Amino acid sequence: MKVSLRLAELLKDSARRRRGLVAEISGTAQIDRHTVSAMLNNTVEYINLDAMGRLCDYLVKYHDVDERRLPGALLGRDPDKLWDMLASCQQLHFCLGTRRSPEWPGAEFVMATDSRLQGLMLSKLSQVPDPIHDSHSTEAAHRLRSEFHLVPSPPREAPADPYSQWSATREKAKSLYADLQQQNGSACLFLGTTKVNPATEITLARTWGAEPFACQDDVRSPKDRACPFFFRYREQDPKPESCCGGMRLARRTPAPRPGLYYEKEDGSWDECACDPAASDAAFIFFAYHPSVARVEVACGGFSSRATDCMTKSLDEIVGRIHGPQYTSRTLDVGVYIVRFSFDSEAAEFDPERDNRPFKTEVIGLSPEVIRRRLAPRQQP
Numbered sequence: 001m002k003v004s005l006r007l008a009e010l011l012k013d014s015a016r017r018r019r020g021l022v023a024e025i026s027g028t029a030q031i032d033r034h035t036v037s038a039m040l041n042n043t044v045e046y047i048n049l050d051a052m053g054r055l056c057d058y059l060v061k062y063h064d065v066d067e068r069r070l071p072g073a074l075l076g077r078d079p080d081k082l083w084d085m086l087a088s089c090q091q092l093h094f095c096l097g098t099r100r101s102p103e104w105p106g107a108e109f110v111m112a113t114d115s116r117l118q119g120l121m122l123s124k125l126s127q128v129p130d131p132i133h134d135s136h137s138t139e140a141a142h143r144l145r146s147e148f149h150l151v152p153s154p155p156r157e158a159p160a161d162p163y164s165q166w167s168a169t170r171e172k173a174k175s176l177y178a179d180l181q182q183q184n185g186s187a188c189l190f191l192g193t194t195k196v197n198p199a200t201e202i203t204l205a206r207t208w209g210a211e212p213f214a215c216q217d218d219v220r221s222p223k224d225r226a227c228p229f230f231f232r233y234r235e236q237d238p239k240p241e242s243c244c245g246g247m248r249l250a251r252r253t254p255a256p257r258p259g260l261y262y263e264k265e266d267g268s269w270d271e272c273a274c275d276p277a278a279s280d281a282a283f284i285f286f287a288y289h290p291s292v293a294r295v296e297v298a299c300g301g302f303s304s305r306a307t308d309c310m311t312k313s314l315d316e317i318v319g320r321i322h323g324p325q326y327t328s329r330t331l332d333v334g335v336y337i338v339r340f341s342f343d344s345e346a347a348e349f350d351p352e353r354d355n356r357p358f359k360t361e362v363i364g365l366s367p368e369v370i371r372r373r374l375a376p377r378q379q380p
Contacts, residue, residue, distance in 0.1 A: 005047075006074055007039045007055070008291045009184045010065055028062070029054040042291035043329045082321050082334070085288055085295045087128035089187040092146040093180055094118050097153035097197035110150070113307035114191050114300070120311055121189065122146060124318075149176055153196045154240035166240070170213055173198035177206075184292040192300040192307075193231050193283070194242040200298045201242050207287050207296075207333060209377050210243035217246040222253050222269050228369045229283065229335060231302065234258040234274065260302055262337050265366035272302075272337055272363075278344040280306040281337065284321065288332040305354050309340045313360045320362035326370040333374060335365040 011021070022040070026033040031051050038044035039055075047055075052071055059065040065073065086092065096118060098108040152169045177199055180188045194201040198213075205212035210226035219225055227244035232255040239247070249255045249269060259273040260281040272281035282301040288294075301307030310317065317338055324332035339361040346356050 005039055005042050005044060006291065006293060008042070009293050010059060010073060011040075011063060024062075025055070025058060029058040031055065040291065041330055081323060082284070082286060082297075082318055083125065083128045085286065086125055086187045086189075086297070089185055089293065089295060090145065091183060091186040092122070092125065093149060093183065093186060093188045094122070094146060095149045095151060095176065095180075095188065095190045095197065095199045097192050097199075098150045099153050099196075108150070108152070111196070111304055111307075113304045113311065114196070117300070117307055117311045117314075118148075118189075118191055120314055124314070149180075149199075151176060151197060151199050153192075154194075154198060154238045156238050170198055173202055174212075177202045181294075184294055187295040187297065190296070190298040193302060194240060194245045195231065195233065195238050197298075197300070198240070200300075201240070201244075203287070203296045203298050204285065205243045207285075207331075208243065208373060212243060213241050214243055215241040215246050216243055217248050218251045220251060222249040222263065223267050224250065225263075226373070228365055228373060229260060229262040229337060230255065230269075232258050232261060232271075258302075260337055262335075262363070262365055263369045265368050272339040274302050274306070278342055280309060280340045280342075282306045282310045282317075282340070283338065284317070284334075284336045286324070286334045288324065289330070290332070291330065305352075306338075306340060308354075309358055309360070310338065313340075313358075316360055317362055322364065325365060325367040326374050328374075331374070333370055335370060337363045337365070339363065 022033055022036045025031065025036045029051070031054065035044060035047070039047065052074070055074070056067070056070040059070060060067045096110050096114050098110055100108050151173050154169065155166055180186070188203070190197055190200040190203055192200060194204070202212045204210075204227055208226040210216070216225050225244075229244060230249060231242070231245035233239050233245060233247060237258070247255065249261060255261055255271070257271060257273040257275070259271055260283060261269050261271050263269050272279065274280050280301065280303055282299070284297070284299040286295060286297045299310070301310050321334065321336055324334040326333040341359045341361070342354070342356045349356055
């Protein structure tokens, strides 16, 4: 069982003013400043009972925390399964990309496949008991609150003009993400790849230490990419500049076919191609921040067909996700690539509404691949 110190979550809005807060807690509760800082970051090695008692007194007096909840509310058990992580949160935030059609001036719409995936996920989560408080499913359904946020999708070609609509779209996504980041005890679900949801780009860039909306196609080697997986756009796709999307793996390393690429433990990269006749791909990424009990999830199909396949096989996919591949005191991360395989010898079919049976393969990224990117960034 993994236990976290939830001081930052209890402090909520006050945790944003970190510098003054550390001095305030240290002086009031008579706890060393370095220890307070480690407690806020959930990196403290231990805390004695006297200090715990003084900390509880501080929370009751200065932050109106109900003393009946303490000291238990300071300690949290971290769930290690995807549905449990999401169901343990008090608030769900769904973020979807919206598109515009010249046929509907002034209107915007969400793709049907994205909407169906969102609806199914919400339905599944409403049936999951709270893993922390051992609630029954009916209580969990009442406990979960959900909000929906729409962000304009990237245009077909990102305009060169920095004052264009694409610039405004990026700023709107950044503003939304900044607001969601302050929601302790919440789950933020970004549906769709970077092609359709600019907020997906931001959560991935933040986790992997990359600059959002900055192309990495010209890195010297694929191993130099910040993100260990890569969306290789189709010719007809929108092609927003992205830390994890583009047209080639590196300056001299092509990505021959569109689809999802991912790094293997030996440093080579494999592909899950988007082939109209034979295959398609999807992804699930999640990052759990224990000290504030916040989960960020990005997921979706490389194509609308793949998103449809993901919705149809969601139970199977989530059942094969065995928790995060990287775990530290401050961050847990999981990355899974999903390959859908079709019978290429099947009779004629409409690729836009492909109803052929398919096989589902869930591929977890190597823990070492994730560790060598994240561990250096987690050092104090």
